[in-house]
Amino acid sequence: MAKSDQFSRLVNEFHGRPSPEPMRTAGYAALIDHYALRVPLPGRLTGIAERHHRIKTNDWQLLTPRHAPADDLRGHLEFALKWEGVDLGVLSALFRVVPDEEVSALLRTEPTGAYTRRLWFLHEWLTQRLLDVPEPGKVRAVPVIDLSQQFGLAKGVSSSRHKVVDNLPGTSAFCPLVRRTDRIETYLSKALDRRAQEIVGRTPADIMMRAAAFLLLDDSRASFQIEGEKPSPQRAERWAKAISEAGFRKLSLADLERLQRIVIGDTRFVNLGLRTEGGFVGTHDRRSQEPIPVHISARAEDLKSLMDGVVAYDQRVANVGIDPVVVAAALSFGFVYIHPFEDGNGRLHRWLIHHTLAMAGYNPAGVVFPVSAAIYRQIAQYKTVLESYSQPLLGLIEWQPTASGNVTVLNETRDFYRYFDATVHTEFLYQCVEETIERDLPQEVAYLEAYDRFAKGLQDIVDMPQRKVDLLHRFLRQGQGRLSKRARTGEFAPLSDAEVGLVEKLYEESFADVALEKG
Incomplete structure (x- = not known):
């Protein structure tokens, strides 16, 4: 188990992560090091600086020497909860190597302590094994998740045995967590859902209805483009319909399987439903055909319990005061890391975003935020966010290639998919949601208002059927406000030069603020 009695050590880097300056490991870093835990590193680690000053970066929080914990299991566990919050992946791995008797003895030294009771609950919650610890008596229940550090349920479930309030957002089968960061707090302060309601409220109903339809189809097409596919109009419309229905019913595995059939279209060469073999994302070596x-x-044998956990998470967080964008990020990225199906996981991952936001009433009724379109515009950053967790996992997963070019996982990996830090995923999703509300939604409304001005003004110049108006507008958009020679000698040859001049001027005036965006 442990190689020495010392937990903390002086380092300049930790598992390949450089520290801002020399420091002593503490909290989760000390526990990972001391017990040689093979786990993904927490998003932000904490250490003790040699000097009496504090440093905070995206990866590190350095505290002063006076904050140093007692250099033992209890000291570093309590330090971790106090300064770093709950990391279920680290705690689960730790409780597998530290004997229950040792944990019980540690907890019995101060059974009424707040950190003791939280650790007691988390041990039994993670391991499903009861510890020999006396009940704490009449003490005030404390929340398992400190809401000043991480997102949890606003109102949890009391555990009379541990005298805690279980406000974890998920169950032990699936429970990603999100840290509170300055960036997320800034997004929360903007109340983007109310901002969307304001835009919708001041937009004429007919224009909003048309804008919503265009945004929905944009999102459907973008979701295919992210996967490198160009769907037929019919396939894009079918998926758009599925997106429009997101949030209408509770999540279930059966519904996800139904959606997989819709998104795949031609199912002749795909095994539908949960995978029965291993799975990976990547390529094959050109010569050996081995997976890269x-x-x-x-693992296929873990999929049923993991997906039961995903469904339970969705039900547990419904209407309990946790931010919908946080929930959407944790649920959707958790799903795509599990990758339960042979195909269609990416589009279903983004469908889950719509499902979560709609279930919470975050987006205005009838309006789908084109999150996939925003993601597609930032595809490189999206891949970086995905790889922020999947890349470190590669070094922790033992696998071998199969004869069919697939992979077989050799070690226990279920916790990697049950418990992960979804903070950077939440920051990215909030960025996309803000962009759809502050850019896509207003621009689509402005574009349709400009089109209506153009169509109305055209009636004063020339009388033509609506299909011809649409075609004329399309030619002008393609020509950046000018009718091409082909159009003037073809479909619109009947227009005089004077009429063409008036039409082009009308287009310029109508689309003065939006033509470049849509052109």
Whole structure:
């Protein structure tokens, strides 16, 4: 188990992550090091600086020497909860190597302590094994998740045995967590859902209805483009309909399987439903045809319990005061890391975003935020966010290639997909949601208002059927406000030169603020 009695050590880097300056490991870093835990590193680690000053970066929080914990299991566990919050992946791995008797003895030294009771609950919650610890008596229940550090349920479930309030957002089968960061707090302060309601509220109903239809189809097409596919109009419309229905019913595995059939279209060469073999994302060596994975999916034998956990998470967080964008990020990225199906996982991952936001009433009724379109515009950053967790996992997963060019995972990996830090995923999703509300939604409304001005003004110049108006507008958009020679000698040859001049001027005036965006 442990190689020495010392937990903390002086380092300049930790598992390949450089520290801002020399420091002593503490909290989760000390526990990972001391017990040689093979786990993904927490998103932000904490250490003790040699000097009396504090440093905070994206990867590190350095505290002063006076904050140093007692250099033992209890000291570093309490330090971790106090300064770093709950990391279920680290705690689960730790409780597998530290004997229950040792944990019980540690907890019995101060059974009424707040950190003791939280650790007691988390041990039994993670391991499903009861510890020999006396009940704490009449003490005030404390929340398992400190809501000043991480997102949890606003109102949890009391555990009379541990005298805690279980406000974890998920169950032990699936429970990603999100840290509170300055960036997320800034997004929360913007109340983007109310901002969307304001835009919709001041937009005429007929224009909003048309804008919503265009945004929905944009999202459907973009979701295919992210996967490198160009769907037929019919296939894009079918998926758009599925997106429009997101949030209408509770999540279930059966519904996800139904959606997989819709998104795949031609199912003759795909095994539908949960995978029965291993899975990975990546390519194959051109000569040997061996897999070159960039992500290895959850084992097939773990899929049923993991997906039950995903469904339970969705039900547990419904209408309990946790931010919908946080929930959407944790649920959707958790799903795509599990990769439960042979095909269609990416589009279903983004469908889950729509499902979560719609279930929470975050987006205005009838309006789908084109999150996939925003993701597609930032595809490189999206891949970086995905790889922020999948890449470190590759070094922790033992696998071998199969004769069919797939992978077989050799070690226990279920916790990697049950418990992960979804903070950077939440920051990215909030960025996309803000962009759809502050850019896509207003621009689509402005574009349709400009089109209506153009169509109305055209009636004063020339009388033509609506299909011809649409065609004329399309030619002008393609020509950046000018009718091409082909159009003037073809479909619109009947227009005089004077009429063409008036039409082009009308287009310029109508689309003065939006033509470049849509052109």
